[in-house]
Amino acid sequence: MFRGYLLIEGLPPGFTATDRRQAWDALHRIGKQDTPDPHRNNHIRLRPDSLAQIVEAEFDDSEITRSAIVAVIAQAVGLPEAAINATLDYTIFAEGQEWEQSRLDCLVFLKTNQAAWDAPLEN
Amino acid sequence: METPLIDFLFLKDAPRARQYYKKVLGIDRANLIAYWPLWEASGSNAVNLEGTVARDGTYSGATLGQQGIGDGHSMPLFDGVNDLVNVNSASFRSAFNGNEGTVAGWSIVSGAGVWTDGVERQVMRFLVGDFINFVFIRKTTGDNEFSFNRSAAGVGNNVDITLSTTDLFHWAWTWSDSADQAIAYIDGLQVGSIQTGLSTFAGTIASDRTVLFAADSGGQEPWSGRGGHVPVWTAPLSAAAILDLATVP
Numbered sequence: 001m002f003r004g005y006l007l008i009e010g011l012p013p014g015f016t017a018t019d020r021r022q023a024w025d026a027l028h029r030i031g032k033q034d035t036p037d038p039h040r041n042n043h044i045r046l047r048p049d050s051l052a053q054i055v056e057a058e059f060d061d062s063e064i065t066r067s068a069i070v071a072v073i074a075q076a077v078g079l080p081e082a083a084i085n086a087t088l089d090y091t092i093f094a095e096g097q098e099w100e101q102s103r104l105d106c107l108v109f110l111k112t113n114q115a116a117w118d119a120p121l122e123n
Numbered sequence: 124m125e126t127p128l129i130d131f132l133f134l135k136d137a138p139r140a141r142q143y144y145k146k147v148l149g150i151d152r153a154n155l156i157a158y159w160p161l162w163e164a165s166g167s168n169a170v171n172l173e174g175t176v177a178r179d180g181t182y183s184g185a186t187l188g189q190q191g192i193g194d195g196h197s198m199p200l201f202d203g204v205n206d207l208v209n210v211n212s213a214s215f216r217s218a219f220n221g222n223e224g225t226v227a228g229w230s231i232v233s234g235a236g237v238w239t240d241g242v243e244r245q246v247m248r249f250l251v252g253d254f255i256n257f258v259f260i261r262k263t264t265g266d267n268e269f270s271f272n273r274s275a276a277g278v279g280n281n282v283d284i285t286l287s288t289t290d291l292f293h294w295a296w297t298w299s300d301s302a303d304q305a306i307a308y309i310d311g312l313q314v315g316s317i318q319t320g321l322s323t324f325a326g327t328i329a330s331d332r333t334v335l336f337a338a339d340s341g342g343q344e345p346w347s348g349r350g351g352h353v354p355v356w357t358a359p360l361s362a363a364a365i366l367d368l369a370t371v372p
Contacts, residue, residue: 037165038185038187038206039202107240111242
């Protein structure tokens with residue numbers, strides 16, 4: 001069991017917006033979904049350009065291997081797993097460690113990549 | 124005979140606990156359109172204590188049941204990555220008044236470093252999809268800066284203050300197009316100058332940008348720390364009422 005943050009980016013460049021939405025929606029369905037504790041249930045943060053997604057939940061270890069993530073995306077968009085695997089960048093923040101370390105590592109990532117992950121400034 | 128929820132809470136709670144939320148409910152009740160205490164211990168529903176069930180909110184990821192404001196109830200912890208409370212409902216969005224209103228709440232940062240992390244973090248945001256009509260309150264990207272914002276038809280009124288507290292603090296923002304005033308408060312006291320030159324708000328706030336403790340339903344600009352007790356009125360409260368809100372009996 002792992003509770004923490006995953007980063008998925010590098011979907012095939014030829015994906016349409018619909019393809020990306022299908023992929024992200026599929027990743028919204030991994031991990032715990034409906035426990036009484038919102039922090040254990042799957043919730044996401046989508047990069048403003050929709051090309052990457054952070055997923056947080058409590059997961060079974062088997063569902064967050066790279067091959068498992070590739071399989072979820074491939075099935076959602078109807079493509080061979082090899083096509084997804086060829087471009088996918090996948091990170092588990094603080095794999096095997098406690099949630100707080102995963103959160104801290106994710107925060108460092110977001111700070112380092114702030115320009116891409118923050119919403120555009122208004123006014 | 125059914126016991127109404129409010130009366131049940133009155134009977135159930137310790138005297139100190141029943142006083143704060145009842146105080147909130149007793150302030151300008153006719154213009155109170157929502158009040159999310161965010162005091163649930165579990166579950167995804169964030170009850171609207173004003174009573175309109177359709178305006179209940181939904182937690183996304185927050186860790187519930189954390190230390191509260193000292194009223195005998197808890198508050199959620201927002202992780203600063205993607206936690207939020209989605210308070211979108213057709214009922215609330217149609218009731219919200221961008222021309223006459225008050226929003227208030229309590230917050231505390233998860234650590235001193237939040238004030239200098241260079242990340243914009245919202246405590247509330249109600250924004251029309253045109254991006255020129257909105258009300259939001261946030262920690263800005265600048266060090267130790269907290270900002271109250273209202274824009275109507277692209278005319279912005281902001282109060283920016285220096286804030287770096289690691290204690291619980293109360294925030295409140297009142298606006299009135301008819302009186303041409305917007306006033307910001309921290310811990311019950313006015314901060315900054317009274318804003319004038321307000322323009323007329325237009326449009327309905329967007330379904331994906333009617334959020335507490337983040338910028339949108341996608342988890343942008345999330346708060347890092349605890350927060351709760353967020354009421355919204357369709358009238359600007361007086362300074363005396365704001366001071367009362369900022370006081371836990």
